[in-house]
Amino acid sequence: MADVKLQIAGRPYDVHCADGQEERLHQLAGIVDTKARTIQGGTEVRQLLFTALLLADEAHEARAKVEKAEPQSDSLRAAVALAESREAAARDALREAEAREQALRAELDTARQASAPPPRNAHDRALLQIAERIEALADRAERIP
Helix, strand or coil: CEEEEEEECCEEEEEEECCCCHHHHHHHHHHHHHHHHCCCCCCHHHHHHHHHHHHHHHHHHHHHHHHHHHHHHHHHHHHHHHHHHHHHHHHHHHHHHHHHHHHHHHHHHHHHHHHCCCCHHHHHHHHHHHHHHHHHHHHHHHHCC
16 A cells, blocks of 8 residues: 555645556546646635536536447447448458459450461461462463463
8 A cells, every 4th residue: 555645725635545546547537637726715624525526527528428439439439340341241252243344355266376366487388389279270261271
């Protein structure tokens, strides 16, 4: 158990607290002291009473804000979960579309290669062979009486 000396509204107080809680107790006493110094007039007891009432009012308002915010945070959590699931579905759809695109590109490349004209040299050879056949046929046709 630790002993702590506090100063609130100009008056010293000796307080006991659990070991390790001294700094926190000084912080809380500072808040009470600041609030007590804003209240003018009246006895010390009255000043501390109004300080306690003001701090209780602030605590009550803070709790009300938290309670009001909890349903909003729950709906935000649900919205985030929905957005994350939609993102995952969109990623899966994107992966599938990319895979289909790659397959179609490969199929297109294969089709292009199959229907591609033969290299230029093969065309030239084929034309020369055709020309030679035509010449041979023309020679035969000339020999016919």
